[in-house]
Amino acid sequence: MNAPLIPNLISLVIPAFNExxxxxxxxxxxxxxxxxxxxxxxLIVDDGSTDQTKAVLRQLSQTFEEVRFLSFSRNFGHQVAxxxxxxxxxxxxxxxxxxxxxxxxxxIPTLIKKWREGFDVVYxxxxxxxxxxWSKRFTSRNFYKFLRAASDLELEDGAADFRLLDRKVLNVxxxxxxxxxxxxxxxxxxxxxxxxxxxxxxARFAGTTKYSFKKMLQLAMMGITSFxxxxxxxxxxxxxxxxxxxTLTGLEVLYEYxxxxxxxxxxxxxxxxxxxxxxVQFIVIGIMGVYLGKTFDEVKRRPPYIIGDTSEIEEVxxxxxx
Ligand code: UDP
Ligand code: MG
Numbered sequence: 001m002n003a004p005l006i007p008n009l010i011s012l013v014i015p016a017f018n019e020x021x022x023x024x025x026x027x028x029x030x031x032x033x034x035x036x037x038x039x040x041x042x043l044i045v046d047d048g049s050t051d052q053t054k055a056v057l058r059q060l061s062q063t064f065e066e067v068r069f070l071s072f073s074r075n076f077g078h079q080v081a082x083x084x085x086x087x088x089x090x091x092x093x094x095x096x097x098x099x100x101x102x103x104x105x106x107x108i109p110t111l112i113k114k115w116r117e118g119f120d121v122v123y124x125x126x127x128x129x130x131x132x133x134w135s136k137r138f139t140s141r142n143f144y145k146f147l148r149a150a151s152d153l154e155l156e157d158g159a160a161d162f163r164l165l166d167r168k169v170l171n172v173x174x175x176x177x178x179x180x181x182x183x184x185x186x187x188x189x190x191x192x193x194x195x196x197x198x199x200x201x202x203a204r205f206a207g208t209t210k211y212s213f214k215k216m217l218q219l220a221m222m223g224i225t226s227f228x229x230x231x232x233x234x235x236x237x238x239x240x241x242x243x244x245x246x247t248l249t250g251l252e253v254l255y256e257y258x259x260x261x262x263x264x265x266x267x268x269x270x271x272x273x274x275x276x277x278x279x280v281q282f283i284v285i286g287i288m289g290v291y292l293g294k295t296f297d298e299v300k301r302r303p304p305y306i307i308g309d310t311s312e313i314e315e316v317x318x319x320x321x322x
Contacts, residue, residue: 005167006090010040010112013085015078016099017047020056021206026099027060027067033105034066037112042067044099045085048075054309061311073308078211079219080305082161083181086170095164101205103162110197111164120192122164125156126201139216159184162199168192179297179304182219236290239282246275 012030016023027042034040044060046053046069057069070084082096093115097103107124114122128137144159161183165173169192176186188194211219250272257268 009091011089011091015081071309119195236286243279
């Protein structure tokens with residue numbers, strides 16, 4: 001499945017979903033930045049785009065020999081596209097960045113400099129961008145807060161998928177068997193010598209964000225996206241709704257108890273407890289269900305992604321179960 005490694009090669013890995021207008025400019029900017037830095041390849045992963053992205057990529061890969069592409073059979077999501085890029089990178093290191101030029105290519109020489117100084121992971125953190133819409137800043141901040149609260153991960157606010165990984169790290173990453181690979185968390189968890197760099201994000205060059213609110217939620221739930229586990233989430237939602245209802249009812253009956261004479265003694269406690277315990281039970285069952293659903297998804301051992309097309313004739317498209 002994996003292309004042979006090439007010594008002294010630097011791989012650039014770029015997931016792209018409906019980015020037809022960005023790719024030609026991106027490749028131009030990257031070529032300008034990379035030219036003085038040595039031998040490089042630009043590996044773009046088309047995440048099942050529905051526009052002309054694939055045609056643009058074919059054109060680019062025929063024009064520039066350093067451009068390669070993989071094209072998924074459907075949209076698998078940004079994290080999966082990134083993973084496919086890391087899997088197929090042939091270089092001594094891989095630098096991942098977004099296709100929309102929000103990750104400034106001009107920072108690449110700095111990443112490479114740090115790598116040459118001996119760091120295995122050079123990751124970037126974006127400085128808060130005052131131009132971002134309020135909703136995006138809010139969701140982003142809470143996204144990291146939620147993740148830190150829900151897991152033991154030490155994730156920084158604004159950790160981006162703009163990073164350099166040494167071949168050593170790429171090889172370890174390939175050994176991970178789980179389908180839901182949340183790269184930002186996984187890489188900080190893996191250790192190695194890490195170096196942090198701050199950058200100021202640019203505005204998206206063309207097109208609109210491909211991260212809908214729904215996709216962000218899915219990312220936050222660490223990719224528990226299989227359609228078959230959806231009913232489990234419904235039970236969680238039901239639990240929360242019922243708990244809210246219980247709280248409101250509780251307040252109401254408490255009011256009645258203290259300020260009116262309309263209650264039979266003992267009834268208040270009974271109603272509050274019944275509804276509250278019902279709500280909590282739904283939450284607990286729902287959360288257990290989420291984990292069961294995740295186990296179900298992982299145990300199926302499906303390939304994490306399916307490559308439908310590539311710039312390489314010799315690329316083998318099958319996936320072997322580990
Ligand atoms: N992307 C992808 N698959 C998706 C969604 C996004 O490959 O399902 C890519 C997208 O083309 C871009 C990167 O992931 O290169 C980041 O997405 P985007 O810029 O839309 O996210 P934002 O910067 O708005 O958070
Ligand atoms: Mg973007």
